[in-house]
Amino acid sequence: MSERGAQGSRPAGTDLREVFGLEGRVAVVTGAASGIGRSIAEVFAAAGASVVLGDRDASGAEQAAAAIRATGGRAVAQSVDVSRREEVEALVARATRELGGLDVLANVAGIPLDHRLEDISEKDFDRILGVNLKGTLYGCQAAIPAMAARGGGSIINVSSGAIDLPRPIYGPYAITKAGVAQLTATLSTEVGDRGIRVNAIAPGATITAFTQRHLRRPDGSIDQVAYDGFVEAMQGMSPLGLVGEPVDQAWLVLFLASDASRFCTGQIWRANGGSTFGR
Ligand SMILES: NC(=O)c1ccc[n+]([C@@H]2O[C@H](COP(=O)([O-])OP(=O)(O)OC[C@H]3O[C@@H](n4cnc5c(N)ncnc54)[C@H](O)[C@@H]3O)[C@@H](O)[C@H]2O)c1
Known part of the structure; x- marks a missing residue:
């Protein structure tokens, strides 16, 4: 792990493989059985990290971890429902117990819910809040003490391009992702003094x-x-x-996980092909 402290992680100008890499780091990725989360886990492992892959799809997470191990990477899988705080805490505990600590957390697990706001049921609204917003909060809360114990770390949350383009039926989902953006900005101001950076990505269609x-x-x-x-x-x-392809998000997340982004926190990063502005 690189030196951190009052001035953050190692200054630029050293070996770029070191600055942009994750050699010796420990990372947890949720939603890692599929899509963007799986690609992030693969890219982290290829960059040198040991990775804990969490997903409610336990066999998908195990398959993804096995594929990483087959190419020489270090990866373990664990079943997690991110809407259950104790399961998220157990996921982070796996990293600290088995792999010695936690440097990077990517909160990727998320679900869609296509429904108009005007008549969404309380049950459906609670479900999407529970996974997309509370699940992200639980991940951050579990990671902070573990990262602080190492002198710092990087949390990457997943918001969405849906926060930029309001549309009927995407309201419940977009609300949770706008919440993730606000959670990210505010939390970055709470934990920066412990060397912890908090950023979010807002993917375009991937x-x-x-x-x-x-x-x-x-x-x-x-x-x-x-x-x-x-x-x-x-x-x-x-x-x-x-x-977009999943790896377009994963490369951005690698930057945010690495020391190359040591001056970056509290921001929403958009790999979206410029779609916010239209063509
Ligand atoms: N694909 C896109 O265009 C796009 C755009 C913007 C944002 N996103 C966000 O990116 C993230 C990843 O989505 P994706 O496109 O890779 O979709 P995906 O469906 O391929 O992957 C989502 C993963 O999350 C897991 N998951 C769902 N609920 C869970 C829970 N409660 N606990 C643990 N794991 C759970 C699923 O099993 C799945 O493996 C989501 O948060 C999504 O909202 C995706």
Whole structure:
């Protein structure tokens, strides 16, 4: 682990592999069985970190960890429902007990909920708040003492491009992700004195199971015509003409996890192909 202290982590100008890498670090990633979380876990491991992959899909998380180990990385998997505080604490405890500490936490687990605000039920609203907002808070709360004990660390939360473009039916989801953005900004002011940085990403449309929910037939297969139409529509929103892949988010998260971002905290980072501004 690099030296931290009042002036934060190691100053720039040293070996770039060290500055941008995670050699010797311990990272926890939630939502790591699939999509963006899985890609983040793979990139962290490739950058030298030991990674704990948490997901409520225990077999998916184990498969992802096994794939990392098969390529020479260090990874273990653990079942977690992030809406349950004690399970999130157990996930972080696994890192400190088995891998010796915690340097990086990526709170990635999240769910969609397509519903208008005007008639959403209390039960549905509680469910999405529980996973997307409270789950992120529980992760941060569990990580802070573990990171403080190491002299600092980096927390990366996952907000969404949905906070920039209000649309009917995305309201409940966008509210949770706006909450994640505010949680990130405020928490960064609470924990900076312990060397802990807190940032969030707000991904633009990124092809994963999450986005594919709109494009599946009732039997679960992908409707290729709908899929191609979706990709074209998303590309049409980007001045670059691009739709995101999970690794586009993972590379940004690697920067935020590494010492290269030692001067960055409390910010919302947007890998979205410029889609906020349209084409
Ligand atoms: N894909 C996009 O376009 C996009 C855009 C903006 C934000 N996001 C956010 O990125 C994050 C990752 O999404 P993704 O696109 O990779 O989707 P995904 O569905 O591929 O992955 C989400 C993962 O989270 C896990 N998960 C869900 N609820 C959980 C819970 N309660 N406890 C533990 N694990 C849980 C799922 O099992 C899954 O493995 C989410 O927070 C999502 O809101 C995605």
